[in-house]
Amino acid sequence: MPPAESVPLLAVDGLTKRFGGVVALSGYAIRVAAGELIGLIGPNGAGKTTVLNLLTGVTRPSEGRIVFRGEDITGQRADRFTARGIARTFQNIRLFRDLTVLDNVTAALHLRHGPALASAVLALPAARRAERRMAARGLELLDLFALADRAQARARDLPYGEQRKVEIARALATEPRLLLLDEPAAGMNPAETRHLMDVIRAVHDALSLTILVVEHDMSLIMGLCGRVQVINRGEVLADGAPAQVQADPAVIEAYLGTRRARAGA
């Protein structure tokens, strides 16, 4: 779908995060139009996960502004970010390990479909309908990832690759406008990665979702994303089409170093 250029879904300006004396991110900015599929790459320690933590309210920025759907949400709590429509997965999987796969997803459905406390305690018909609806919707989401038959398994018992998919299904259960994926292909073999790419693309197209992927796997980024942003040492280095970014001397320097720097080392 063509991105609507006029009003960006997400507008971030001057985002800076300092941990004590360490500047993890400095003056980060990005404009994301609805429907885009963007890759965020950078060498280790570049600040990618810091960007994701700031964009989901997990950490508060030292400076800068996050405007989502025309609303300044800087400094709000993580659950408010989610309620506004930003969902995420985690680099190191953070499933609710002792809950079933289905309960992982339905726990996230509570945000938009959960019944009121009194109604749930009294087991009113509305609450029971809501529970049935959540279970059905949870299974549908799991089915997107071919995981419906694992619904009653404990999340911790699933193999690694499937756990990653449950994380994406759980994030989708919050019904986001913007989905942030933190290294979704980490630890996957090439075949699994290709399958994951198909799933991400399918989700993107079917739900008309805007997705930002942080990833080390260049084949995934280059094959999937229409636009790539590169950061290094907490600063934006390049932003553009994959081919254009790949040819950017600054990016090559960040990843490979320069001839002179290597000679001097």
Place this chain on the structure above:
Amino acid sequence: MSGTARGWSLAAGLTVAGAVAVWLATASLNNYLLTLIAFAGINVILAVSLTLANGLTGLFSLGHPAFMMVGGYVAAILTFPASRKGFMLPDLPDWLAAQQWPLLPALLAGGAAAGIAAVIVGFPVLRLRGHYLAVATLGLIFILRAVVNNLDGYTRGALGLSGIPRLTDLWWVYGWAVATIFVCWRVKQSSLGRTMMAMRENEMAAACMGVPLARTRLLAFAIGAILAGIAGGLWAHLVTNLTPTSLGVFLAFQIVVMIVLGGQGSITGAAVAALGLSAIANLLRPVEQTTGLYGLTQIVVALVLIGVLIFRSQGLFGSREPAFLQGKAVPSLPERQPATPDNTDPQRGST
């Protein structure tokens, strides 16, 4: 759907069976035994209600006796004979001194007071985690003890309130135990309970799935405190006297032991462990007396606890309920469809 119906009829059947047991007990047993059974029932209320915070939400609170004290004192002051309030509790305002309430509204008022106390205390205290929270809630017991001691015009201080009317009987205890189990069971089976367990499993992920951490934590803490306050009221009207030291740290540990034995987050486990531990204590008491080995009960309970932690560290039931009580049909997809989301998706049309 048939699964839920089965669950409800099972619950109704168990409730009736329990009522028959209570009726048989009141008809045949002596007062001493009935009192012991009532204590066991109060322990069930305490253990099950603490399950919400300690088991489901993963907060380690030892503060239950403090909330019992709040509920117990409030209820006792309300039911106390108006004729004796004047000289025993001289600081009570006249409108309160003239009151003499029946048990039910007094219990509810006690529960409400405990709930309010939990909300006030919860704001600062629930920012703490793990051991820190345990110590802070332990401190709550001592703070409350000091408050009761110093408000002696309202509470008779260290002397304690004595001559509280003995209004609690086995039926009261049984009714509140059923109500407590019902409320906690419903919370656990609802999506709210699922968000509590999600918090226990991973706080950051729960927040990112839209769970308001502070509010959910406070809710689990406050519901537990309300039920503990009611249990405190029942306790006061069973024992008929209440002093600042009646409900203390030892009780806090007993309740926590029940939860750990039953399995963190299992309501069935908490109830079974509460009954079991009460039974052990009462069966061993005559043994203690005849052999002179006082403290035997605590040693046995400690050994049981150590044994469970070594051989079954998740407790008797883990975090789950036995399948036959769950009464919930396993949900399944209506029919296999191609894996494409349909156009009922709420994302559609709005962008």
